[in-house]
Amino acid sequence: MDEGxxxxxxxxxxxxxxxxxxxxxxxxxxxxxxTSARIMDFSKNFGETIIEFSLDKVIKTWKEGLFIKKVCFTVKTDEGEKTFKFGVFNTKDWLKNIDKAISEFNNQF
Structure with missing residues (x-):
């Protein structure tokens, strides 16, 4: 992680x-x-970072789903806009935290 x-x-x-x-x-x-996991010894290892975006690149956030709930966001990239949908435990809390972090990040500049 970066300083600060x-x-x-x-x-x-x-x-x-x-x-x-x-x-x-x-x-x-x-x-x-x-991540990669092995059932035999219950180990989980971090792999490569697949996506990484500064908060100022996030265009839109929302949650969706009835049974399988997901937190979603669209980001601005060099190739255009990309949307990602993550199945997390508490979508409401994730969405609140993402929106708050974006707001605070944008207020710094």
């Missing part, structure tokens, strides 16, 4: 297209790291 960066929330989850990993929200960015 603080982890706000982190959770083991799954993204619709990327699969299993760990979603991390800090006061500066959103990141998703792939």
């Amino acid at each position: 960066e603080k982890r706000i929330k982190q959770e083991d989850c799954s993204e619709d297209n990327l699969g299993a990993g760990i979603l991390t929200l800090t006061n500066k960015r959103l990141a998703f790291d792939k």
Whole structure:
């Protein structure tokens, strides 16, 4: 993490297209790291960082789903807009924390 960066929330989850990993929200960015697990010894290892976006790149946030709930966000990239949908435990809390972090990040500048 960068200097002055603080982890706000982190959770083991799954993204619709990327699969299993760990979603991390800090006061500066959103990141998703792939994980690999072994059932035999119950170990889980961090893999490569698949997505990493500064909070000022996030265009839209929302939650969706009735039974399988997801927190979703759209980000601005060099290739255009991309949408990610993560199956997390508490979508309402994730959405609140993401929106608050974006607001505080934008107010710094």
